[in-house]
Amino acid sequence: MFHDRLADTARRIEAQFTRVLADLEPVPVVQAMGYATEGGKRLRAFLVLESARLHGVDPARAIWPATAIEALHAYSLVHDDLPCMDDDDLRRGRPTVHVKWNDGLAVLTGDALHSLAFELVSHPETGPPQVRAELALSLARASGAQGMVLGQALDMAAETAETALTLDQITALQAGKTGALIQWSACAGAHLAQADPAPLQRYAQAMGLAFQIADDILDVEGDAEKAGKRLNKDAQAGKATFVSLLGLEGAKSRATALVEQACAALSPYGTQAETLREAARFVIARDN
């Protein structure tokens, strides 16, 4: 069920990006926007569409914030991969944007995707003005200096810090770096329906942390070819990770406990939320 829905999400998001980008001038930056938004797991979009389904929201409305969060995620990857940031030349098994084009164009491509995310989220078809304003405000907070960028900044500071991060510090870092967008995605369905997002927020908090622990495990145990990116970078850089702090087995059991916690948070939705529970289990079972 989950894998079918995820595959369906991917198809719908690709189609929506194709439609949206077709309205823009066919200049290189727009071609790079298309390239940067191809592929990926589409987990964030899935969380938007699935939490919307749980609240009976028309998928024709939910596709807008679902595509928005994928645009925002894509911008963050394009900038993260830059030589002055993580310096990665491979992403989803293909050359990164700055390798295929150049650094300046990659900066602009990320910037354009960043603006596009806010255009999509506040698009009239997303819903009534109250919903669009709330989604734009919460997306801005989740992506900025109290959310994703804060996490990235803490990560950057950790690279030159003299002492390795503690477990609490890594948890705070990840709550920003990946947690904030995952939380926004899971809560989007409730916001679309103007319903209480609290249960989805608890689900996403636990699931987002499990996701990042799984990433650290994959970084050690994974197969670079399946992951489509270089692995073992953190360990080589001597950075503290959940694995270096908890040990491989400790990290695995912590991730499993978090997934159980995420599933339990969905009890108000009963069996309707089974696909979201499967998603939480997938997060620690994936190989990329």
Add this chain to the structure above:
Amino acid sequence: MFHDRLADTARRIEAQFTRVLADLEPVPVVQAMGYATEGGKRLRAFLVLESARLHGVDPARAIWPATAIEALHAYSLVHDDLPCMDDDDLRRGRPTVHVKWNDGLAVLTGDALHSLAFELVSHPETGPPQVRAELALSLARASGAQGMVLGQALDMAAETAETALTLDQITALQAGKTGALIQWSACAGAHLAQADPAPLQRYAQAMGLAFQIADDILDVEGDAEKAGKRLNKDAQAGKATFVSLLGLEGAKSRATALVEQACAALSPYGTQAETLREAARFVIARDN
């Protein structure tokens, strides 16, 4: 009158940034956000506040989109100055963000200011949801791949093009690069009041182009110390400018005609719009 209002705008914007940034963690990226948003003419904020005043909008509401557009403008300057973009080490007479910190932090600082712009524009104190959703949507369009980023991308393409740009092409480039944000700013007051933005849009179109022609004139005739940035870069790079295409006198008379056109567009507002007319005249008389 205009100069007093502009000085007052600058004070209010500085105070608002201080207040907003004080809520964030005191990490380097937040310090750099403060640094990048200090100084500047605040012309865009002035246009928001002044068009709001023209429509009787409470300044306590208008300060939010006014600060938003300055955050967005600041992000674009931080990214533009990067070595992989325009490679400028001086801005407003001080070292640019990547010189004072580093390139990676400058990328993140721009990204955080970009998100902050959308947070401020969709802030509850900006007004009713309809207004906030409309301002967020229009700001996303003005800043993205059909607005500012498109202009920047065309500018980047022009640098490696074999033939110099024509007057029409430079006009299109500037309509995106500086025109889109100036237009958004001037129309913001009408949007805040849910009034017709058409006269302000015509004003801003003419004024934005005059602004850019004046920039090209300053690039040739200006004083680098007053401008607070390096001059004569475009001519040295062999890029076509309004001056290279129209000649110095031709560019000056075109700018003067555009300012007259901008002033005439304000006739529906009568003498109430005198400060905006002064602003248009200032745009071609400034020395920085």
